[in-house]
Amino acid sequence: MTADPVRWLWTGVAVGLWLLVVAAVAWSGARARRAAASRAGALDSSGSDAATVAFASQTGLAEELAWMTARSLSDAGTSVRVMPLGDLDAAALKAAGRLLVVASTTGEGDAPDGVSRFVRQTMGAPVDLSGLGYGLLALGDHTYNDFCGFGRALDGWLQRSGAEPLFDRVEVDNGDAGAIRDWQHQLGLLTGSTIQPDWTPPAFDRWTLVERRHLNPGSPGGEAWLLAFAPDGHAPDWVAGDIAEIGLPARADGTDPGSREYSVASLPGDGRAEFIVRRLTRPDGSPGLASGWLTHHLAIGDAIDMRIRPNRSFHGPAPETPLILIGNGTGLAGLRAHWKARAGRPHGGVWLMFGERTRAHDAFLDDELQAALRTRDLTRLDRVFSRDAADGRYVQRLIAQHADELVSWVDRGAVILVCGSLEGMSRGVHAALESALGAERLPVLTETGRYRRDVY
Template identity: 45%
Template sequence: MRYCRCRQAGKQAVPVFISAAQWLQAGAFALAYLLLCGLCLRVRDAQRPAAAAGATLIAYASQGGSARKLAQRHAETLARRGPVTLLALNQVQAADLENAHLALFIASTYGEGEPPDNALRFARLWLRGGGQDGAALSRLHYAVLALGDSEYRQFCGFGLALDRGLRERGARPMFAPQTVDRLDDRALVEWQNRLLENAVLESGETVVDGAGQGARLPATVLDRRCLNAGSPGAGVYHLRLGLPPGVDWRAGDIAVLDIPREGPEGPVQREYSIASLPSDGALELLVRQVCKDDGSFGVGSGWLTRQLPMGGELALQVRDNPAFHPPPPERPLILVGNGTGIAGLRAHLRARVQVGAHANWLLFGERTRAHDRLFDDELAAWLGSGHLQRLDRVYSRDNEPLRYVQDALAAQQQELQAWLARGAAVFVCGSLEGMAPAVHRLLLEILGERGLEDLSLEGRYRRDVY
C-alpha cells in the first residue's frame, strides 16, 4: 500500500492511502491524455496529406469543382498500381515536387487567366518569382491538363502559365499541355490517350468517364416571371423548375442546362447559380436576357425566357461546387454581389436561415431602386427577423453618392475589418467584369496580398463569378 500526504493550510497533514489499482488507473489516465495530445497533433498534420517518396503527385487548381473531381478520378485509378499523393495546388511544397517521380497537374483558369483561389499561393511562390526562386525541378516529369472556356480571351491562361513556370524550373513535360474547352469530351479523351501513350495509364484504365458533370435530370417549368419590369436593363426572370424526387444540392451549387440549338452542332450548355434549396420544393434560377445588337436574344436566355413554354421540359445537371459551399453556421458571413448574382447569395441566405445563423451582411448592387429591387420582400423579412444583420443596396443608375457595390464596401471599411476580425467569410457572386475585380482590389488594399491569400486558404474568401 502506497500513500501520499495532503497539505492543507492551518491543518495537520492527513495521510491519504492510494492503492496499487488506483496508481494504475491514474497512470492509465495520464497515458491516455498523452496519446490524445499526440493524436491531436497527428490530426493537424493530416489536414495536409504527406507525400510519399516516389509517389505520383496529382495536383489540382479548381474554382468550381470540375478539376478537383477529375483529379480524384485520376488518383483513384492510379492508386490501384502504386502510391499517389493528391493535393490542391496551394498544398504542394518543394519536397512534394522533389519526391514525385511523376506529376499530373489538372488546372482550371479563373476569369481572364487568373489562378483559382486554391492555387494563389502556389502561383505566388512558383510562377511569379516568389519564395521558391532557387528551386530546380530537373528530375520531375509532368503533364498539364488545362481546363477553360474559349469565350474568355485568356483561354486556359493559368494552365498554360503553370506549364511555362514548370519548364522554366527545369521540369520535363511528357507532352504539350492539353487544353479543354468546357469539359469537352473529345479533348478529355485525347488527354487520356496521351497518358496511355506515355505509359502513365495501362490498357483498359480510364480517368475521364463520368468525372465531369452529374447525371442529366428531367425538369419541368413550374413558374416564370419577370422581376424587373420597367428597368433600363435587360429583363431578369425568376424560373422555378420541378425535378424528380430525391434530387439534392447545397447552397453554392450550379445548374447546367441543355439548351437546344438549330444546326448540326446540337444543344449547348449554359450554367446558372441555383437560387434555392431542395427544401423549397423546386430548383430556382435567375436568368437575365441577353439582347444582341440586331434585336435578337442570346441562345440560352432567349430560349429560357421566351420560347420554353410553361410546363415545358428540359434537361439539366446539378454540378457540385464545393469552392462556394456554405461556411460553418457560427462564422459571420459577408455576401457581396450584383445583378443575377443575387441568385447564389439568396441560396446562402436561405441556408443560413435554416440553421439559425444571424451574423449575415448583404451588399448588393443593381440599376434602379424603382425597378430592380430583386427579392425585396424576402430581404425585408430577413432584415426584420434579424437573420440579416446588415443590408446595403446600391443602384448605379440613381443619382446617389455611391454608384456601385464596391463603393459601398469601400465606404464601410471599418465595419468590414471588424467583421473580418470576428472571423467573417466573404462570398462574392456576380459580374466577372467590373464588380468582382473591384471588390478583389479593395480587399487587396485592405488586407495586402498575404492577408487576402490567407483568407482564401482558410476558406473565408470565396467567389462564384461569371
Template identity: 40%
Template sequence: MILSADPLHWTMAALTGAAWSGLTVRTLIRARRAGQVAATGPGGLLIGYASQSGSSEALARAAAAASPGARLLSLDQIGVADLAGTAQAQFYISTTGDGDAPDNATMFLARVMAGCPELGGLSYAILALGDRHYPRFCGFAHRLDHWLRACGATPRFPLTEVDRDQPTALATWRARMGETTNTGAPVSAAAPGRWRLAARHHLNPGSPGGPLWHLVLEPEGPLPAWRAGDIAEITIPSPEGPVRRDYSLASLPASGRAELILREVISEDGRPGTGSHWLCRQLGEGGAIDLSIRANPGFHAGDDAMPMLLIGNGSGLAGLLAHLRHRAALKASGPVWLIHGERSPDHDAVFAEELSGYLASGGLARLDRSFSRGGGGPRYVQQILRDSAAAVRAHVAAGGGIWICGRREGMATDVQQALEEVLGKDETARLMTERRLRRDIY
C-alpha cells in the same frame, strides 16, 4: 467538352483507369464530398488542381478516387518540397477570366512559381480547361506548363487543352492517359436528370438594365442533394448542337425545387445569348430541361456560426440567396450582412419582400442595396465597402468570412480592390488562403 450534352460528365467519362470500373459520377462526387482520398508518401502520384467553379476539382478528385495512394491537393496546398519529392503528377487546371489563376492557385503562383526549384525528377501531365471566347485561352495552365519545364520537369505528353464545347480534346486526353499508364476502360457517365420549368417571372420590368428572370424548376425523378454555393449545369439546344451553361443555384433541396436567377443576355449587335434566350424566352412553361448539379466547394460555407458578408450584383444574388436561405432556416447561426448592387431603385429591388422578412426575423442582420442609376447619383457595392470600412474590419476581426458572387468584369474586380484598400493586401490574401474569402464569379 461534351459527348452528348454535358461536358463535365463527359469529362468524367474521358478520364481512364481500370479502377474506375463500376464507379459512377455520382459515386465519385459523394466520395469527393466525404473527402475519401488517401495520402501517399514521397515519390508517389500527386494530383493537383486549380479550380474556380468546381469542374477541375471534381475531375481531380475523380482521378484520385481511381488511383489508390494518390495525394490530392489544390495548388495552394502544394509546396516546392511536394513537387521535388514526387515522381509523377497530374494537374487539372482551370483558367479564370482572361488568363488568370483561380483563387485556390494564387498563393502557389506568388510563392512557388516566383522561383525556379530543381524538379528534374518530376514527370507530369496537364489537363487544361478553358473557354476559347477569352483571348488567353487556358492561359494559366500554359503558364504552369512553361514553369514546370523551366524547372526541369518532364511532360509525359503535351498539355491537353479542353474548350467547353470540344469533345475531341477529351478523347485526346483519354488516349494519351491510356498510352502512358496502360489503364483500362473509362467510367460510365451518369446522365443529367430531367426537370420541368414550373414557373418563370420577369423580376425587373421597366429597368434600364437587362431583364432579370426568376426560374423555378421541378425534377421529374428523385430530388438530388446539393448545398448552398453549388451550380446547376443545364444542357441548351442550339443550331450548332447542345451546349452547356452553368448557373448558381438560389434554392436548397428542402424547397423541393431548383431556383435560378438569370440575366437575359443581348450582345452589342443585338444577338441574344444562347442559354439565357432559350431559358427566358423560348422554353415554354412545363417544358423539359436536362439538368445536373455540380458541387462547388470553393463557394460553400464552413461553420454555420461564422459571420457572413455576402457581396454581389445582378444575377449574382442567386448564389448569395442560397446561403442566406440556409442560414435563415437554422435556429442559431452567425450574423449575415448582404450587399447587393443593381441599376434602378424603382425597378431592380428584386426579392425585396423576402429580404425584408429576413431583416425582421433576424435571419439577416444588415442589408445594403446600391443602385448605379439611382436618383441620388450612381452608387456601387464597392463604395459601400469603403464607406463601411470600420464595419468590414470588425466583421473580419470577429472571424467572419466574405462571399462574392457576380460578374468578374466591373463588380468582382472593383470589390477585390476595395477589400484590399479597406483590409490591406496582406490581410485580403490571408483571408483567401484561409478560405474566408470565397468567390463565384463569371
C-alpha cells in the same frame, strides 16, 4: 454563375465527360468530406511509384476531371493519389516523381482562388524539381483574354524548375472533345493500357418548370427572371454555393448545343431549384441561346434535363461564422442560398451588399429581403443603384463607405463571398477590399478560404 455565353465549359460531346467520378463517388449533403474519403479509399495510393494527380479548380470542373484521370490510371493498374495542387509545396512536388495536373484558369488568366498560396509562396521563383516528370491538362475558354493563362504559367514554372514534361501540355477550350481524347491517349501511353475513349456521360435528371417571374419590368438593363424547377420523381441534394448544369434542346440542324451553368438560388428544403437568369441580347438583337429559351420559350410544365453538382470553392462557413455577401445583378442568385441556409437558426451574422441599376425597377426580391431583415436571417442590408440620379454608386463603393465595419466583421472571423460580373464588379470589389483590409491581408483570407468568389 448566371452568365449565358461565357460560363459554360462543356459543349456537344464534351458534356459526356463529366460524371465518371460522380457516378463512382457519393456526392451528397456534406459530400465534400465524405466524397474525398470515399474516393481516396477506392484508389490504390500505396507503393513508391504511385502517381500524383493534382487539381487547381474554381468551380469543380478540374476536380472532376482529376478524379476521372485517377480512376483511369487506377483501372490500368497504376497506383495513384489525388489532392488539391494548393496542398503541395516544392518538397512534395519533388517527392512525387510523377505528377499529372488538371488546372483551370479563372477570370482573365488568373489562378483559381484555392491555389493562391501555392502561386505566391511556391511559384514565386524556380525551385529544384529535377527528377519530376509531369503532364498538364489546362482548362480554358477562348472568349476570355489570356486563354489557359494559369495552366501556361504553371507549365513554364515547372520547366524552369527542372521538371521534365512527360508530353506536351494539353489545352482544352470549352470542353473540346478532341483535346480530352488527346489527354486520354497520353494517359494510355503512360500506363501501356488503353484508356476508354469516352468517359461516362452525366446522369441528368428531369425537372419541370413550375414558375417564371419577371423581376425587373421597366428596367434600363436586360430582363431578369426568377425561374423555379421541381424535380420529377427524384430527391436531389445540394448545399448553398452549388451549381446546376442545364441541358439545352438540340438546334434546328440537329446539333447538340451542350449545357449551361447557373448558380442555384435555393435549397433542397424549398422543394425546388431556383435561379435568377438575365435574358442576354446579342449585337444583332437576337437573344442568347440559353437565356432566351429559359426566359421566353420554355413553357410552364415543360421538362428539362438538369443536374446539380458541387462547387466546393463557393460553399459557406459554419453558421456561427459571420458572413459578408457581396454581389451585383444576377449574382444575387449565388448569394441567396447562403442566407437561406441560416434561416431560423442562430448564426454569426449575415451582411449583404448588393448593387443594381435602379431602385424602382431592379430591387430584386425586395419583399423577401425585407422579411429576412425582420426575422434576422439577414443582419444587415446595404444596396446601391448606379442609374439613380440620387445614388449613382456601384457596390464597391459600399465597401469603402463601410470599411471600418467591414474590418470589424473580418476581425471577428467573417468569411466574404462575392458573386456577380467579372467585368467591373469583381475587380472593383477586389480593389476596394484590398484598400479596406490591406494588400497583405486579402491574400491570406483567400488562402484560408475566407474570401471566395463566383464571378463570370
